[in-house]
Amino acid sequence: MLEWSRPGDRTREFEDTALVHLDTLYRSALRLTHNRAEAEDLVQETCLRAFRAFHRFNPGTNCRAWLLTILRNEFLNRLKRGGHEVLDRDRGDLERGATSITDAGRTRGHPEEELLQTVLHGDVDRALKALPLAYREVVILADLEGLSYREIAQVVDCPIGTVMSRLSRARAQLREVLGRFAREHGYVKEWE
């Protein structure tokens, strides 16, 4: 059960297979927690958990998605321990508010180039913060870390169809928020 005769091999294998994804874990943690110290703590805990469970990891399968799944679970546990039930509450709101958000994003018709040019450094992270967690996580995974729908479905534990619909709503909402920032900066005039 314990590979205690050759601890060095297991450590090296873990470093080669898992720790190569440390940057992805760190960036994702940072965007989930919005706090450097918390993100570092979360990543440390994730890596230790992963190492302890490394014998359950199937070599050749997707290690990045496996690690992100552990990170997400640990993050949700911490939220729960802190008395939050963010994800569940969000989920209800998501399905209810879904159509109006998509419609808003669509009919608004921002002059896209203008929006893109005026988004300042840090705006995207700030806008992500305004998104419900279930939206924030799919954007982080798809657009900032480049995971496939399939990988995301594994990490957030839902069907691919749900990933797809959540992603489109999340992006619409993100675009809304970024548009608002751009107007706040005064770089884009009110066009209504």
Added chain:
Amino acid sequence: MNCVEFEARLHPYVDGELEMADMAAADAHLAECSGCQGRVTQERQFRHLLRRQPREAAPPELRATIQARVRRTARIAAIRPWIIGTTAAVLVVVALLPALRPTSSLVTELVSKHGTYAQIEQPAEFASADPRAVEAWFRERAGLRVTVADYSPSGIRLVGGRLAEAGNQKAAYVLYEKGHTLMSMFTVPASAPDLVLEGARVSYRGHAYVTLERTGYNTVAWSDGKAVFGLVSMLGYDALLECADRLRLERAERAGA
């Protein structure tokens, strides 16, 4: 495919996640619909904006810390069968310690216990974040009257209690945690005749303490005539002395009450 159908597939289309047949149908629609072409351009630009975000790397110190902790965990996994394989093994180790190392002082003994407990998955025999519950457990379990201070306002969380042996007698071990750093609080009845508190003598808020660093751990120890107290942790001396002072205050308040 019409515009409504295309809109429903817009995101997987742009993400390259459509099935082959759907992809062909979408391309065919796009070839003759400038409106939907505009939507695709818009989404692609937005995607580009997101992908253009700075890709920050994990701080090198974080990487180093994780590597060190992973290696330590691996080493512990290697030794663990010997340390905590059976309860009997634990008892034997504890009982032999004084015999093997007759010169070892109480503080050194506490440090080595802290080190061992820190490596066990669940070091507390009785896990609770409620100081009163932990006190009750010591009382009922071993007849030990222990004051368990509440340090939670300082972010030091109570994990639970455990019975230990120190200076050849029963000792109460209270475990706290600040983030990932453990802090042990030992209370040993002062009746043991040959307890030695070695280290540097310091004074903090008018009280005398003995501080000592052993194998990377800081310790603060003191005696109040009834018991000997020892704090062991990787936390700094400031934090440990503050904890010590607060425990003293709490004991004084209760004695007065």
